[in-house]
Amino acid sequence: MSELLEVILRCVLVIGAFMTLPLLIGQMEHKQMAHMQSRVGPMYAGRFHGWAQLIADGVKFLQKESVTPAAADKPVFALAPAVALVPYVIAMVAIPLGPLFGSDVLIGTDLDAGLFFVLAAMSIGVIGSLMAGVASGNKYSYVGGLRVAAQLMSYELPMVLAAASVAMMAGTLSLVGIADAWEPWWLIVQLPGLVVFFVAGLAEIQRPPFDAPLADAELVMGPFTEYGGMRFAMFLLSEYAGIVVLAALTAVLYLGGWAGPWSDQLGAAWMLLKIAAVGFVVIWARVAYPRLREDQLNALAWKVLVPLALVQLTISTLVVVS
C-alpha cells in the first residue's frame, strides 16, 4: 500500500513540476524578449510586472470555443495536442533535480536507461505536430507537417550521437549516474558535443532560429494554423515543456547537473539555476538569429552537425580507451 502511495506522490510532484516550470520559462520568454527588444512586455496582469500573464492566458484559453475545420480528419485533429503534450510529462519523470538539504537526489524515478528514455519520449512529442499538420486539411499545415518530419529525422541523429558520447564518458545511461560522474574538464572535452546537442535540441523542439515548420511569415503557424483555444494552448505548453526538458538534459549531460558549491544542501537549486541559464540562452537565440531557410536547415544537420558529432564520438572514445 505504501508503495502505491509513493508512486502516486511521485506522479503528483512530477505533474506539479510540469505545471510550474514551463510557465516560469514562458513568463521568462515574455519578459526577456521584451527587454532584449526594448519593450516592457506584459505589465498589467497580477499588477507586479505582469507576473500572472500566463495564468490569465490560461483562463482565457479555457473559455475559448474549439473550432474544427470541416476539411480536417477530426479524431486525429482532436488528439494531436494531447500527443504533443503527454510525452513531455513522461520525459520529466526521469529528469533528476539533485539533492536538497542532504536528501537523496530528487527525481521522479532513477531509470537505468534514463538518457535513452528521455530522448525517446522527446521524439514522440514531435509526432503530435506531424499529426496536426497532416490532419488539418490545410495547405499551410501540410507543408509545415512535412517540414516537421524532415527536421525531426535530420536533427534526431546528431542529438543522439552527442548524447551517446556523454554516456560513453560516464559509462552509464542513468541520468543520476551521468551527473555524478561529471567532472569539470568534461566542459572542454565535450564542448563540440555540447554545441551539437544544444543546436540539435533547439531544432528538435522547433524553436527559432529552427522554426521553419512554423515560419509565421510563410506558413502562418505551420501545423498549428487551424488550432485555437485549449488545443492551441496545449501545443504552446508542450513547446515550453520542451525547453525545460532540453535545458535540464543539457545541464545534466554537459554542465554537471547539481554540481556546485554545497551541492549536498543546495544541489536542486544549482540544477534549477542551470536550467534557467540554458533556458535564457534558448530564448536569446530566438531574439538574436533570423530563421534558417528550409534547405539550410537540413544541410546544417547533415553537413555540419552529424560530422561534428562523429568527431566528438571519436574524441570521447579515445579519452575512454586511453
Added chain:
Amino acid sequence: MGGFLDDYAVVGGIVVAAILLASAMLGANSLMRPKVAAREKELTYESGVDPVGEGWAQSTIRYYVYAFLYVIFAVDAVFLFPWAVVLEKLGSAAAVEMGIFIAIVVVGLVYAWRKGVLTWTR
C-alpha cells in the same frame, strides 16, 4: 516487487497521470467553452481568402531522402548506446570494432553527399 519494477511503476503511473492531465485540460475546456454554430468558421484558413482546391493533395516529397539517411543511422544509434556503457570494460578492441561499423555507415553518408542528395537545388 523487484527494483526494476519499482523504477518502472512510477513510469506507468506518470503515463496514466499525463493522459489524465491532458483529458482534464480538454474536459474542462469542453465544459466551459461556448459553441456557436456557423459554417464560415469551419472553412479552411487560407489567409482570409476563400480556400482554393483542397488541403488534401499530392505533392513531391523531397524530404524522403532524409528518411532513408535517418534509417541508416538510427540502426547505428541503437547499437551505440549499449556499446557506450560497456566500452570502458571491453577496451580498445570494442572501440576499433565500433569504428569500423560507423565508418561503413559514414561511407553511406558521404555517397549521398557526393550524389548531391543533400543539396536542394541542382
